[in-house]
Amino acid sequence: MTSTSQPLSRILAAIAASAMLATGCATGVAAVSAQSAVAAQPAAASSVDYTQAMKSFTADASGDQLAYAVNGELKDVAYQDTPVGRHGKLSIGKAAGFSAPTVLDEHGQPFQLRGASTHGAQWFPQYINREAFQSLRDEWGINMVRLALYPREGGYLQGSQAKMDAKIEEAVNAANELGMYVILDWHxxxxxxxxxxxxxxxxxxxxxxxxxxxxxVLYEIDNEPTSTSWYDGSGNDLYTYSKRITKAIRATGNQSVVICGTNTWSQDVDAVAARPLSADGITNVAYTLHFYAGTHYDNIKNKLRTALAAGTPVFVSEFGITDASGWGGIDIANANDWMTLLTRNNISYAAWSLCNKGEGASFLKESTSKTSKWTGSELSTSGIWLVNTSRRIQAMVDGVSHSGGSGTGETPTDPTPDPTPDPTPDPTPDPTPSEPTDSTTPTDPTEPSDPQTTTTGLTVEAKVGSDWGMGANVNVTVSNPSDATYKGGWKVEFDLAGTITNLWCGKVVSHTGNHYVVSDASWNASIAPKQSTSFGFGVSKTPTSSALPTNLTVNGVAAGAAGDSSKVSGSTDSSADSSKDSSKDSNDQKTSDDQKTDSSDTKPADTKPSDGQPSDGQSSDAKPAASALTAEAKVNSNWAVGATVQVVVNNKTDAVHEGGWTIEFDLDGDITNLWNGTIASHKGNHYVITNASWNGTIAAKQNATFGFTMSKSLFASAEPTNVTVR
Incomplete structure (x- = not known):
């Protein structure tokens, strides 16, 4: 749209905003009228100033104490001074000073969306309201809200469509009235x-x-996909899906920004460069990268750097400052390092999540009952950090991008520190839930250098985060209540009326029948005084079975009686055995945003079949057994100390194969995460994998697929050997 003069655009916007206030905007029509005016034109030199400010930014936010006032006060902001009033319609394009295409505003200037993601609209709909959005805009430095709209997990396609349609309309109307951006996230x-x-x-x-x-309004078409590649030519990959959905959006005449998920829980953004959607003439799209600061370190950061260097526009549509489970493992230092990297590359972000769920990733304390107008005392560590980060960036860009503008935020109470150079480690690819996280991750970054240590006295507690009948998510917390740092590793044992299908932030040491032994992931073997660490897993089960672990022990000592139906707990004594094999890392996997949620959005991979198709990679020899099945293993990605491997079980006959299948192979490393199958046994380097409950039958001329991530040594091969199938 051709820009009118700034005074005229402000007059038009003001008239539209006045009409909007007068009518109350019950349907959002007046907000559309306000948007019809051209966004106010920033100062001519602001693009250069903005870029210089962003490139010199160094994050240093605290999660302990607010640096800005959060008093639950709402402000009367003229529409032309709102984010949309200033920046108008967004697009993806090149901007001087940034290596890859990025978000541009209506004036062609670089612009960063600073967002807050809701939790699932079917679980926490109460936070999708106008006053909540206004609180985020006026006191948190947020200019965008991401609506997490789950298709499955009891969401849009499973019984909640009417409720979610109503919440979408409420959210978009509220964002329009407030001049905020909103992402419709098909989660x-x-x-x-x-x-x-x-x-x-x-x-x-x-x-x-x-x-x-x-x-x-922006459109995010797939939050955290797995079980396929970005592009493998199969017609069942993410490229095919993204092309189809984006073209459908464009066919309506809608030219808004589309955000495309990437494989392996939206962490393999570096894979896009080999075949971006622009190869089919599709433009105005960005590609997702998700991270959790307590789990994802240089490996994931270097995936981002690789993508940017290749010219891939990246959008961080979800992240957190906790570990990938979302329950704990907060790493403020790494979160700030991530935010420095994002801001210096003008990458937009949305933090997870706006709710009071009792987990570390939630912005609000569990005791907070209010759904808007929050005060500082009601924010969690994640909430405090997000406010401090977003308000500081807001104050910085308001000062350079809009000379004389009033803005919607406040000047920070502390001055912006002198810029420090951006660290650029040697690139190495990064992991994700189907890709492991950095196996060289240091031990708990929050651990103080306390000379006082102990090897006893741990406690353990298991909680069921969500249960949907055929599966559940479970979180296990190991705590150190003593005044000394716990050293020596930990081992948790329990019985389970089901099968673990996915485990993060720990390692399955053994599995016999219903009995599991899980050890630390090496980086979380030590626990600081009065602190805890956690691991989690997805379990497949029958609808009448409990997902709660029984006979729970930590380091060999039995837990106490369960206090309620959702948790069991116990503690070790001084004779506890704390031995473990620390030489084998489990790279904590990025789980989903909701393997951290009350109604965790991460279901075990084998509760929902995926259309298994082979992915690109290195193929290993497969040895067919008498069953006439064949197996093919391919290395999808390899980042020196870890890899993602996909195994395809083929039925090339003209008859249906029934009765299940079993794959055996040797592996020069350790499986840290497996989906669409079950580890039947693991001895040394030898693994036996059986089918999941839903993919034991293979139709004629069809296949079944499972995959895993692994940790390994630098020069070890990720390719399975001695592969057999029966």
Missing amino acids: VLNYNPNGDADKAEEFFIKYATKYKNLKN
Whole structure:
């Protein structure tokens, strides 16, 4: 759109905003009128000033104490001074000073979205309201809200469509009135989105048509997909899905920004460069990278650097300052290092999540009952850190991008520190839930250098985060209540009425029948005084079975009686055995945002079949057994100390194969995460994998697929050897 003069645009916007206030905007129509005015033109030199400010930014936010006032006060902001009033419709394009295409505003200037993601709209709908959004805008430094709209997990395609449609309308209307941006996030989690592609296409056609004249709505088409590659030519990959859904959106006449998920829980953003959507003439798209600061270190950061160097536009549509489980493991230092990297590259972000769920990733304390107008005392560590980070960036860019503008935030109470150079480690690829996280991750970064140590006295507690009948997510917390740092590693044993399908932040040492032994992941073997660490897992089970672990012990000492139906706990004594094999790292995997949520969005991979197709990679020899099945293993990605491997079990006969399948192989490393199958046994380097409950039958001329991530030594091969199938 051609810009009018700044005074005229402000007058038009002011008239529209006045009409909006007068009518109350019950339907959001007045907000659309306000958007029809051209955004106020920033000062001519502001693009250069903005870029210089962003490139010199160094994050140093605290999670302990607010640096800004958060008093629960809402402000009367003229529409032309809101984020959308200033920046208008967004696009993806090149900007001087940044290596890759990035978010641009209506004036062609670089712009960063600073966002807060809701939790699942089917679980925490109460936080999707106008006053909540206004609180984020006026006191948190937030200019965008991401709506987490789960298709599955009891979401849009499983009984909640009417409720979620109503919340989408409420959210978009509120964002329009407040001049905020909003992302409609089709929250695919832990499966191949091609399985629901028809329904996804219907959803996006519906909303792209409804909101095609709005400037502030963006579309995220698949949150954290797995079980396929970005592109492998199969027609069942993420490229195919992204091309289909984006073209459907464009066919409505909607040219808004589309955000495409990447494989391995949206961590393999570096894979996009080999075949971006621009190869098919599709533009105005960005690609996702997700991270959790307590789990993801230089490996993931270097994936981001690789993607940027290749010219891939990146959007961090979800992240947290906790470990990948979302329960704990907060790493403020690494979160700040991540934010420095994002801001210096003008990468937009949305933090997880706006709710009071009792986990570290939630912005609000569990005791907070209010759904808006929060005060500082009601914020969690994650909430405090997000406010301190976003308010500081807001104050910085307001000062350089809008000379004389009033802004919607406050000047920080502390001055911006002198810039420090951006660290640039030698690139190494990075992990993700189907890719391991940095196996060289140091021990708990929050651990103080306390000469006082102990090897006894741990306690353990297990909680069921969510249970959907055929599966559940469970979190186990190991705590050190003493005044000394715990050293020596830990080992948790328990019985389970089901099968673990995915485990993060720990390592399955042994599994016999229903009995599991899980050890630390080496980096979390030590626990600081009065602190805790946690691991979690997905379990497949029958609808009548409990997901709660029984006979729980830590370092060999039995837990006490369960206090309620959702948790069991116990403690070690001085004779506890704390031995472990510390030479084998479990790279904590990035789990989903909701393997940290009350109604955790991460279901075990084998509760929902994915359309298994082989991915690109190195193939190993497969030895067919008498069953006439064959197996093919391919290394999808290899980042020196870890890899992701996919195994395809083929039935090349003209008859249906029934009765299940078993794959055996040797591996020069340790499996740290496995999906769509079950580890039947593991001795030394030898693994036996059996089918999951849903993929034991293979139709004629079809296949089943499972995959895993592994940790390994630098020069070890990730390729399975001595592969047999029966």
